[in-house]
Amino acid sequence: MTVPPLPALTRANAALAAVFTGAEGAEALLRAAQALVPVTAGLAVVNMPDAPPAYLADSYSSATAKAAVQHYVSSTYLLNPIWNAIREGLAPGIHRMADLAPDHWGLAAGESGVTPAKAEEIGYLTTGWPRGQAEVSILTALPEGAMAELSLARPSAEGGFSAEMIGILASMKPLIDAAQVALWARRAPVAPPPVARPLALFGRDRLSPREAEILQLVLKGHSNLSVSLALGITVPTVKTHRKNAYAKLGVSTQQELFHCFLTWAEKV
Numbered sequence: 001m002t003v004p005p006l007p008a009l010t011r012a013n014a015a016l017a018a019v020f021t022g023a024e025g026a027e028a029l030l031r032a033a034q035a036l037v038p039v040t041a042g043l044a045v046v047n048m049p050d051a052p053p054a055y056l057a058d059s060y061s062s063a064t065a066k067a068a069v070q071h072y073v074s075s076t077y078l079l080n081p082i083w084n085a086i087r088e089g090l091a092p093g094i095h096r097m098a099d100l101a102p103d104h105w106g107l108a109a110g111e112s113g114v115t116p117a118k119a120e121e122i123g124y125l126t127t128g129w130p131r132g133q134a135e136v137s138i139l140t141a142l143p144e145g146a147m148a149e150l151s152l153a154r155p156s157a158e159g160g161f162s163a164e165m166i167g168i169l170a171s172m173k174p175l176i177d178a179a180q181v182a183l184w185a186r187r188a189p190v191a192p193p194p195v196a197r198p199l200a201l202f203g204r205d206r207l208s209p210r211e212a213e214i215l216q217l218v219l220k221g222h223s224n225l226s227v228s229l230a231l232g233i234t235v236p237t238v239k240t241h242r243k244n245a246y247a248k249l250g251v252s253t254q255q256e257l258f259h260c261f262l263t264w265a266e267k268v
Contacts, residue, residue: 224242
């Protein structure tokens with residue numbers, strides 16, 4: 001593994017020192033990572049067991065991207081592969097988004113806060129999010145089941161994150177972990193955020209258990225084929241259950257399903 005040049009190490013160390021001394025917050029942690037790996041931007045959040053992600057900082061430059069970040073932490077995080085994988089027991093570590101994304105989304109254009117984009121790692125964009133970005137997430141376990149996430153992005157056209165880059169990030173992960181724990185320990189007391197309504201509860205009052213199970217997978221981005229493989233049923237059976245579930249929910253397209261879910265999830 002190539003060792004980063006001394007000036008880069010100096011900048012990274014200075015940024016980490018600012019976190020440990022309490023002079024700065026998560027924005028300095030992002031600077032430390034960006035000093036060592038050529039990333040476009042990053043996002044720091046804490047994923048909570050039963051609530052939306054707690055936003056800490058981001059380094060996106062444009063107003064539209066920053067608005068997209070806020071839309072993500074308030075709404076579209078519910079369908080994010082990393083967030084869902086954490087809820088399903090994903091361990092702390094460094095994870096590529098592409099390794100956790102399902103086969104495809106296949107969403108139609110609409111007004112639900114996402115834009116279909118097959119070239120993206122997860123097949124869609126939160127409206128306003130920069131295009132063509134490969135992402136890695138550095139996860140740190142925190143008390144009470146929380147999981148700190150440092151999400152870094154760089155252009156897919158430039159090769160995304162090479163094994164060497166991942167190695168550099170892995171070498172600094174013990175410091176990142178310690179910094180995340182320190183940041184969380186000194187957070188200001190805040191009122192409890194609204195409880196996130198689990199995907200598993202969506203439609204339970206109107207759908208059969210099998211229909212609800214299938215829609216959960218569809219909302220996570222699975223195709224009819226991958227749903228059939230996951231549940232051990234045929235594709236025609238999946239299609240029949242989807243058709244019946246759509247009728248019960250009063251939707252006719254996947255985009256309408258997505259909008260229906262987000263509307264439901266926003267209700268407390």
